Amino acid sequence: MKVKATITFNYNDESQAKVAFKSLQPDNIGFLESYRNHNSLVCNLKGESIKTILSTADDLIFSEMLVEKVLELQNK
Numbered sequence: 001m002k003v004k005a006t007i008t009f010n011y012n013d014e015s016q017a018k019v020a021f022k023s024l025q026p027d028n029i030g031f032l033e034s035y036r037n038h039n040s041l042v043c044n045l046k047g048e049s050i051k052t053i054l055s056t057a058d059d060l061i062f063s064e065m066l067v068e069k070v071l072e073l074q075n076k
Contacts, residue, residue, distance in 0.1 A: 002046065003053045009041045009064055011071070017041050019074075020067045024060070031056050 011017045017036050024034065024041070034043040043060060047053040 002048065003050055005045045005053050005057060007043045007045070007057060007060060009043075011039045011041070014039050016071050019071060020064065023067045023070070024063055032060070 009017075009020060011020060014036070017039050020041050021034065021036050024043075032043050032045045034041060036042075041064075045053050045056050045060075047056065
């Protein structure tokens with residue numbers, strides 16, 4: 001069975017989306033395709049099972065949470 005999912009992260013502006021895209025890119029090679037769309041980062045996940053997709057999504061969300069913390073520190 002093939003499973004697909006899309007996760008979209010929305011940011012305050014395009015520069016934050018660009019930082020997130022560049023920060024997450026090394027982690028995502030081979031596991032998902034991502035692109036920026038204005039102030040959003042769109043991540044398309046594909047896998048052979050729900051378990052694989054959930055694992056990839058979990059890793060992605062955890063990594064994005066770190067990016068959010070960096071962006072918060074940058075804005076202080």
